[in-house]
Amino acid sequence: MKKKIALSVNAGSSSVKVSVYDVEFGQAPVQLAEAQISGLTSPPPTLKYVRDGKTVIKAKEVDDNIEGQRDAFSLLLETLVEDEDLPQIKSKEDIGIVCHRIVHGGDYSKPQLISNETYEHLENLNDLAPLHNANSLGIVQLCIRALPTANNVACFDSQFHSTIPEHIRTYPINRDIARSNKLRKYGFHGISYAFITRSAAEFLGKEPDEVNIIALHLGSGASACAIKNGKSWDTSMGLTPLAGLPGATRSGSVDPSLVFHYASDVGKLSPASTSDLHISRAEEILNKESGWKALTGTTDFGKITSSAFSSSSSSSSSSSDDDDDDHEVMKLAFDLFVDRICGFIGSYYVSLRGKVDALVFAGGIGEKSPQLRAAVVDQISCLGFQIDDEVNNKNEIRNVVEEVGKKGGLDEPRVLVVQTDEQFEMARACAEDAEFWSKEKDKMMMTWRDDK
Numbered sequence: 001m002k003k004k005i006a007l008s009v010n011a012g013s014s015s016v017k018v019s020v021y022d023v024e025f026g027q028a029p030v031q032l033a034e035a036q037i038s039g040l041t042s043p044p045p046t047l048k049y050v051r052d053g054k055t056v057i058k059a060k061e062v063d064d065n066i067e068g069q070r071d072a073f074s075l076l077l078e079t080l081v082e083d084e085d086l087p088q089i090k091s092k093e094d095i096g097i098v099c100h101r102i103v104h105g106g107d108y109s110k111p112q113l114i115s116n117e118t119y120e121h122l123e124n125l126n127d128l129a130p131l132h133n134a135n136s137l138g139i140v141q142l143c144i145r146a147l148p149t150a151n152n153v154a155c156f157d158s159q160f161h162s163t164i165p166e167h168i169r170t171y172p173i174n175r176d177i178a179r180s181n182k183l184r185k186y187g188f189h190g191i192s193y194a195f196i197t198r199s200a201a202e203f204l205g206k207e208p209d210e211v212n213i214i215a216l217h218l219g220s221g222a223s224a225c226a227i228k229n230g231k232s233w234d235t236s237m238g239l240t241p242l243a244g245l246p247g248a249t250r251s252g253s254v255d256p257s258l259v260f261h262y263a264s265d266v267g268k269l270s271p272a273s274t275s276d277l278h279i280s281r282a283e284e285i286l287n288k289e290s291g292w293k294a295l296t297g298t299t300d301f302g303k304i305t306s307s308a309f310s311s312s313s314s315s316s317s318s319s320s321d322d323d324d325d326d327h328e329v330m331k332l333a334f335d336l337f338v339d340r341i342c343g344f345i346g347s348y349y350v351s352l353r354g355k356v357d358a359l360v361f362a363g364g365i366g367e368k369s370p371q372l373r374a375a376v377v378d379q380i381s382c383l384g385f386q387i388d389d390e391v392n393n394k395n396e397i398r399n400v401v402e403e404v405g406k407k408g409g410l411d412e413p414r415v416l417v418v419q420t421d422e423q424f425e426m427a428r429a430c431a432e433d434a435e436f437w438s439k440e441k442d443k444m445m446m447t448w449r450d451d452k
């Protein structure tokens with residue numbers, strides 16, 4: 001069967017990552033390049049570009065015209081098409097498939113070729129993932145216009161969690177309303193959890209359906225997942241990606257009544273609503289004006305960690321009151337995150353009846369913060385997890401999976417870091433599905449909509 005050049009587009013809440021692959025039906029995708037813009041919630045955003053495994057641009061600040069995920073994607077596409085040393089994409093017509101990460105996929109249990117019908121269905125889910133879905137659909141629209149020869153495929157964060165049992169995914173509310181309004185736990189970061197499950201299983205020398213894992217995807221959005229026999233059993237995000245752990249601008253779980261005591265008129269539509277996204281003030285406060293940003297003034301957890309661990313606190317006579325305040329609040333944020341993460345680990349450990357092969361750290365924070373990993377594992381040492389300080393403190397995690405825990409007895413759970421790769425996972429799913437290779441594009445493809 002034919003080969004195609006595929007782009008995998010991962011629009012996160014603070015970044016857009018695009019990887020380019022050579023894909024052949026039924027084969028593992030081969031990565032040619034990866035470009036990303038991060039720091040969208042802590043400007044200036046920065047561009048990183050890697051081709052053939054070599055860093056071409058390390059961290060270039062890009063100007064303020066990048067207003068969001070769609071602008072970031074345009075710049076990334078331009079970077080790829082204009083790179084003369086990437087001969088596989090001489091022009092936009094060389095791109096055959098674009099895989100899009102769509103966070104909320106509702107009831108979809110497999111990736112979908114994007115037709116008018118799928119697009120409209122997904123548009124109806126925009127309000128259930130206010131930091132993600134409308135941005136991703138904006139990128140889909142842009143691809144339809146800019147890449148007329150490509151098939152667009154939607155891959156869903158929620159898909160991996162379709163195995164969560166009913167007693168876990170059900171909210172204790174009126175059943176008729178729950179059914180008619182489709183109010184249940186969906187769960188997100190599932191593309192990442194699928195990658196983590198396969199990679200961790202391979203590392204542990206087991207089949208994916210033999211492993212029990214507690215996985216933590218800790219990035220701008222953070223979640224935990226209990227994986228039983230290779231399938232999602234429970235996860236911390238819910239109907240929307242707001243529930244569970246706090247994030248860069250998200251509160252995570254709070255008392256549902258809190259928002260009514262936070263401000264008046266929280267039920268009204270926010271002035272920031274658009275034709276694509278209807279968001280109440282309450283949702284805006286909890287999704288965009290909370291989390292690390294509200295608590296500390298920064299969305300960068302790297303900054304929070306270094307300040308929390310700096311010694312510029314009370315012991316130093318030269319430190320200013322401001323430094324002390326900064327240190328205090330950063331330490332509060334760090335300790336709060338550790339507390340919430342350990343709460344989920346304890347709960348999932350019991351839910352998995354103590355049969356846990358490994359705890360996995362992933363996502364920007366999970367992969368880059370040895371301090372956070374050490375603090376979490378220290379707090380759960382009563383469950384048999386132990387960190388190996390020497391390996392954990394190494395400057396950089398280089399392999400896809402690295403063990404940062406002490407190898408104890410046969411029954412002792414392991415501690416791993418997985419460099420998750422949502423773009424690869426999406427390209428892999430597309431390469432395996434004959435539908436995306438055989439359908440006639442003209443029949444399926446939706447048309448550009450002038451209202452976008």
Ligand SMILES: Nc1ncnc2c1ncn2[C@@H]1O[C@H](COP(=O)(O)OP(=O)(O)O)[C@@H](O)[C@H]1O
Pocket residue numbers: 012013014015218219220221248299300301302303305363364365368369
């Ligand atoms: N050295 C570091 N230590 C702790 N956290 C870090 C470090 N570097 C980056 N991060 C965090 O990782 C986050 C980005 O994670 P990532 O998973 O790439 O984001 P996204 O959720 O947009 O996909 C940043 O917001 C930052 O807080």
Ligand SMILES: CC(=O)OP(=O)(O)O
Pocket residue numbers: 011012013014103157188189219220221222241
């Ligand atoms: C679902 C989610 O929160 O994703 P991200 O962490 O990429 O923003």
Ligand SMILES: [Mg+2]
Pocket residue numbers: 012013219220
């Ligand atoms: Mg992400």
